[in-house]
Amino acid sequence: MSLNLWRYASPQTFYRFAGTLAPWFLGLAAALTAAGLYIGFFVAPTDFQQGQAYRIIFIHVPAAWMSMFIYVVMAFWCAVGLALNTRLSFMMALALAPTGAMFTFVALWTGALWGKPTWGTWWVWDARLTSELILLFLYIGFLSLHAAIDDVRRADRAAALLALVGAVNVPIIYFSVQWWSTLHQGASVSLTRAPSMAATMLVGMLLMSLAAWMYAIGVSFLRLRSIVLERESGADWVRELLRAPA
Amino acid sequence: MLEALGLDCIRGQRRLFRDLSFDLAPGQMLWVLGPNGSGKTTLLRLLCGLLRPDGGGVRWKGKDVRRFSETFHEDLLYLGHAPAGKEDLSSRENLCFGLAQMGIGVASHEVDSALEEFGLADLETIPARALSQGQRRRAALTRLAFGADRPLWILDEPFTALDTQAVELVRVHLARQQTRGGCVVFTSHQDIEFPGAVKQVQLVQ
Amino acid sequence: MTAIGLAPVFAAVVRRDLTLALRRRSDVLTTLFFFVIVVSLFPLGVGTQSNILRSIAPGVVWVAALLASMLALVRLFASDFDDGTLEQLTLSPQPLVLLVAGKVLAHWLVSGLPLVLIAPLLGLQFDLPAAALRTMTVALLLGTPCLSLIGAVGAALTLGVRGAGGLLALLVLPLYIPVLIFGAGAVSAALDGMSVNGQLSVLGALLLIALALAPWAAATALRIALE
Numbered sequence: 001m002s003l004n005l006w007r008y009a010s011p012q013t014f015y016r017f018a019g020t021l022a023p024w025f026l027g028l029a030a031a032l033t034a035a036g037l038y039i040g041f042f043v044a045p046t047d048f049q050q051g052q053a054y055r056i057i058f059i060h061v062p063a064a065w066m067s068m069f070i071y072v073v074m075a076f077w078c079a080v081g082l083a084l085n086t087r088l089s090f091m092m093a094l095a096l097a098p099t100g101a102m103f104t105f106v107a108l109w110t111g112a113l114w115g116k117p118t119w120g121t122w123w124v125w126d127a128r129l130t131s132e133l134i135l136l137f138l139y140i141g142f143l144s145l146h147a148a149i150d151d152v153r154r155a156d157r158a159a160a161l162l163a164l165v166g167a168v169n170v171p172i173i174y175f176s177v178q179w180w181s182t183l184h185q186g187a188s189v190s191l192t193r194a195p196s197m198a199a200t201m202l203v204g205m206l207l208m209s210l211a212a213w214m215y216a217i218g219v220s221f222l223r224l225r226s227i228v229l230e231r232e233s234g235a236d237w238v239r240e241l242l243r244a245p246a
Numbered sequence: 247m248l249e250a251l252g253l254d255c256i257r258g259q260r261r262l263f264r265d266l267s268f269d270l271a272p273g274q275m276l277w278v279l280g281p282n283g284s285g286k287t288t289l290l291r292l293l294c295g296l297l298r299p300d301g302g303g304v305r306w307k308g309k310d311v312r313r314f315s316e317t318f319h320e321d322l323l324y325l326g327h328a329p330a331g332k333e334d335l336s337s338r339e340n341l342c343f344g345l346a347q348m349g350i351g352v353a354s355h356e357v358d359s360a361l362e363e364f365g366l367a368d369l370e371t372i373p374a375r376a377l378s379q380g381q382r383r384r385a386a387l388t389r390l391a392f393g394a395d396r397p398l399w400i401l402d403e404p405f406t407a408l409d410t411q412a413v414e415l416v417r418v419h420l421a422r423q424q425t426r427g428g429c430v431v432f433t434s435h436q437d438i439e440f441p442g443a444v445k446q447v448q449l450v451q
Numbered sequence: 452m453t454a455i456g457l458a459p460v461f462a463a464v465v466r467r468d469l470t471l472a473l474r475r476r477s478d479v480l481t482t483l484f485f486f487v488i489v490v491s492l493f494p495l496g497v498g499t500q501s502n503i504l505r506s507i508a509p510g511v512v513w514v515a516a517l518l519a520s521m522l523a524l525v526r527l528f529a530s531d532f533d534d535g536t537l538e539q540l541t542l543s544p545q546p547l548v549l550l551v552a553g554k555v556l557a558h559w560l561v562s563g564l565p566l567v568l569i570a571p572l573l574g575l576q577f578d579l580p581a582a583a584l585r586t587m588t589v590a591l592l593l594g595t596p597c598l599s600l601i602g603a604v605g606a607a608l609t610l611g612v613r614g615a616g617g618l619l620a621l622l623v624l625p626l627y628i629p630v631l632i633f634g635a636g637a638v639s640a641a642l643d644g645m646s647v648n649g650q651l652s653v654l655g656a657l658l659l660i661a662l663a664l665a666p667w668a669a670a671t672a673l674r675i676a677l678e
Contacts, residue, residue, distance in 0.1 A: 085298075137625040144621055148612045151258065157675045158608050162622060165604055165668055169626050172657070176629035183636065234259060296538060297678050319544040328535030332467075334474045339467075344536075346463035349544045351455035392452055 009086050011228045012237050018221035025218030029211050036062075036207030043200050054118075060110035062209040063103045064128065066216060067135055068170075070100035074142075075167035078160035090156035091231070093163065094146060095224035099216050101139035107132050127181040131174050138166040152231065247272055247307055248293070248398060248429050254301030255288055262288055265302070268447060272397070272427040275420065275442075277434065280449030286433040287327060289449065290402050293431060294324050306398065320349065323396040327403060329386035333375040337366050337385035340374060350392050360391040364415065379407045387412075390419040399423055401432040413438065460545045461553045468557035478526060483565050486519035490573045501578045508577035509587070509638035516566050516591060517598060517627050523562035524602040524623070525616050527554065528673065532610050538677060551673065552666040555596075555603045563595035579642070586641035586651075593654040594634040600658075600665035601626050607672035630657055 040058030074096045081089035108129065115124045123129070142159050149155035232238050253266040262285035270276055278286045291297045293304055295311040295318060304311045311318045331340035338357060345352055361370050364384045374382055383406065393399060399420075405413050417438065420430050424442065472479055493511045494504055531537035541547055570591050571584045579587070605623035609615040637650035 134625050134628060137621070141622045141625065144618055145608060145612075148609070148614060148618055154675060154678055157678075158672060161668065161672055161675065162608055165626070168664065169629075172629050172660075173625070176632040180632045180636065294542060296541065316544055316546065319542050322542060324539070324542055326535050326538055330535035330539050332471060332530070332534065332536060334471055335467075339470070343463055343467045344539060346455065346460055347539055347543045347550075349455055349460060351453045351459065353452075356452060395452070395454070 009088050011088055011091070011232050012235070014088055015225055015228050018225050022218045022221040022225075025214045025221065029215035029218055032207050032211035032214060036204055036211050039200060039204035039207060043204070054114070056110050056114045058204050058208050060107055060114060061205055062212045063107040063110060064132060065209055066212040067100055067104040067107055067132065069213075070096050070103065070216060071135065071138070071163075071170065072167065074100060075163045078163040082157065082160050082164070087156075087231075088228075090160060091224055091227045092220070093160060094156070095220045095227055096216070097139055097142050097146075098223065099219050101136060101143065103212065103216070104132055104136040104139060108136065125181065127174075127178045130177045130181065134173055134177070135170070138170070142166070248431070249305040250293065250302070251305065252302030253289075253292060253299050253304070255285060255292065255297075256300050257285070257288060263449060266447070267302075268445070270429045270431070270445070272429065273424050275424060275430045275432070275440065275444045277432060277444050277446045278449065279433070279446055284449040286449060287402055289447075290324075290400050290431065290433065291326075294322065294400055321397050322400065323348070323389065323393040323398070324400045325386055325389065325402060325404060329374075329382040331374045331382065331385060334373055336371045336373055337361065337377070337381075337388070338370040340385060341388050344389060345392055348389075350395070352392060356392075360388050363391060364388045365412070380409065380412070383407045384412055387416060390416065393419075393423065394426065397426075397428040399428060399430045399432075401430065403433055403435070405434045405436050405438060457545050457549065460543065461549060464540075464550050464553035465557045468554055469560065472557070472561040478523075479561050479565070482519050482523045482562050483569065485522055486515050486566055487569065487573065489515040489518060491576070494576070504577045505579060505642065506639075508574060508579055509583075509635040509642070511577070512570055512573060512587065512591075512638070513594075513631050513635040516570070516595065517624065517631060519566060520563060520595065520598040520602055521620055521623060523558065524599075524606045524619060527558050527603055527606045528610055529606075529615070532676070537673065541674060541677060547670040547673070548666045551603065551607075551670045552662075555599050555666065555669070558603070559596050559599040563599050567591040567595055579638075582644075583638055583641040586647050587638045589651060590634045590637045590647075590654060593651065593658050594630045597630045597654070597658050597661045598627060600661040600669075601630075603669040604665055604672060607669045607676060610673070610676040630654065633657070 036058065041055055074093045077089045077093040077096070080086065081093065111124075111129045111132065112122045115129075116122055142163055145162055146155045146159040149158055229238060229241075248270040250266060250268050254264050255262040255266075266289070268276065278289055280286050288297065292299055293311070295304065295315055298312065306314075306318050306321065309317070330344065331337070332343075335343070338361060341357060341361070342352065358367070361367050364387060366381065366385055366388065369377060369381060374385065377385065387404060390399070404416055408416065413436075417440070420432075421441065423430055490511055493507065497503060497507065528537060531540065540550055543550060567588060571588055574584045574587055602619075602623050605619045605626070608622065609619045612618060633650045633653045637647045637654065640647045640650060
């Protein structure tokens with residue numbers, strides 16, 4: 001995503017670049033999802049202890065990984081924006097946030113769906129799920145702060161600073177929650193202590209993770225395009241674009 | 247000493263000014279003119295380094311005001327639109343705290359004479375909340391009496407809400423600043439006469 | 452007329468905020484009463500069995516402290532922002548980071564320290580033994596400055612924004628969680644007769660991290676808010 005950055009730092013160039021690439025990423029995501037789900041749901045062996053229900057980890061774990069990975073990438077673009085004052089960096093962070101929040105939400109839901117047949121309750125206060133919940137709050141905080149500030153430039157910078165503060169806090173929060181959950185529940189309860197991994201299971205999860213990654217890039221590019229259009233609406237190139245027949 | 251180089255400013259969706267440049271030598275005054283909403287306050291805040299320009303830069307003694315802000319602040323006296331004082335504090339307290347924040351230490355008798363000069367001697371212990379608009383403005387302007395060590399004065403609407411006596415007082419202080427070799431940048435709607443030449447920048451909508 | 456250095460300027464900032472707080476005593480007392488009321492609500496909601504009360508006391512006191520701290524935060528920069536004194540603060544020749552630390556110090560003295568002093572009395576309502584009360588005091592002494600520091604960043608980010616109070620809560624409460632976990636954890640451990648050194652050390656470490664990073668983040672956020 002960042003090889004020839006300076007050339008693509010202009011919103012106009014990036015708009016076209018993103019438009020060309022997005023369909024490829026989304027197509028790749030679809031293919032990888034199909035492959036991953038096939039392996040996850042049909043090929044990987046049934047787990048000895050957890051039965052068929054465990055298969056939800058093929059969605060839960062990639063979603064959880066992506067939720068954290070996207071936050072890191074988002075924080076990176078925020079840092080770049082604050083340091084170099086490039087508008088596109090802020091827009092990229094803003095484009096990533098809803099996708100990150102969505103993955104966090106999916107991770108929480110699938111965690112609950114896994115918990116019910118396995119542990120009998122819809123919610124388990126294990127370290128990973130609780131950290132995901134807090135991560136969801138951080139994403140929502142970022143989006144809410146941005147939405148609440150009228151001046152777009154101030155909104156960008158304030159939300160960016162918040163993302164960085166959150167990024168610094170995430171390891172601290174994770175460590176605290178880990179400590180707290182071992183204290184209160186002992187080491188036995190952990191949704192993410194997945195059953196010992198057969199090779200096929202690992203392949204399935206990796207495929208799904210790659211699929212999620214490709215999806216995230218594709219969708220963020222599309223979202224970024226609409227953000228660019230909205231912000232640069234006064235510029236000549238946008239007016240020409242909108243005037244030209246489709 | 248003060249240079250504005252190709253300043254561009256966009257606020258909201260409006261471009262306030264484009265490629266604005268000027269420079270001020272020691273002893274010069276700059277009067278920023280323009281209708282309401284044309285960006286006068288914005289320009290002054292850009293010169294103070296409070297705002298980041300969309301293009302161009304501001305330099306004081308050759309150095310960018312945002313990057314070398316600490317040394318720049320040692321040379322700056324800024325009075326904004328609002329008479330920057332707390333409602334619950336008296337004019338004396340507001341003045342002392344304001345000066346302390348600026349890094350200026352003052353003796354009690356110096357504060358007394360400044361307050362007297364600006365006609366606030368009887369009001370000095372009353373909380374600012376109870377003062378009239380004009381009195382609050384004068385309380386803010388009292389800082390000018392301590393601005394001798396600050397080569398750059400940036401004043402936003404210093405003459406607003408003042409009676410003729412107070413206007414004259416402020417003019418005298420500005421003249422003294424000029425004589426000392428300092429620079430003054432200010433805005434004003436009122437038609438004030440100045441003895442010497444005053445540079446002007448006219449902002450248009 | 453002379454130039455003055457960092458220490459007098461820092462002292463002036465702290466003194467000014469303390470003077471202002473003393474003149475608006477009602478604001479300060481409101482925070483304290485809020486703390487007391489919230490803590491007192493729990494027995495009303497949970498029942499008065501002393502073993503239950505004792506076990507929830509650490510969490511209750513800490514959550515109430517978080518909420519009370521947060522209430523007080525909205526005032527930290529807002530009035531200075533509105534009357535123009537915040538601008539003047541950023542134009543000081545002294546580093547803004549240190550002046551912000553001064554404001555947070557004054558804020559803690561007025562909003563955090565009273566909580567530390569009154570919490571043991573509330574702990575008695577929950578029948579906490581002396582060892583737990585001692586630990587609670589130390590933990591709050593370490594934790595409430597953290598809350599003020601982290602909260603200052605949130606307050607600076609939401610300056611002048613619509614719905615600042617609710618938004619501030621959303622932004623800041625997740626960041627408070629580590630302090631909550633280790634603060635309440637320390638008191639719970641003291642209740643069980645276990646060692647509290649680990650938790651208190653972590654609280655101390657969190658305080659040091661907050662002292663190092665929060666004033667800088669808050670100063671940056673203030674500059675962003677003034678742009």
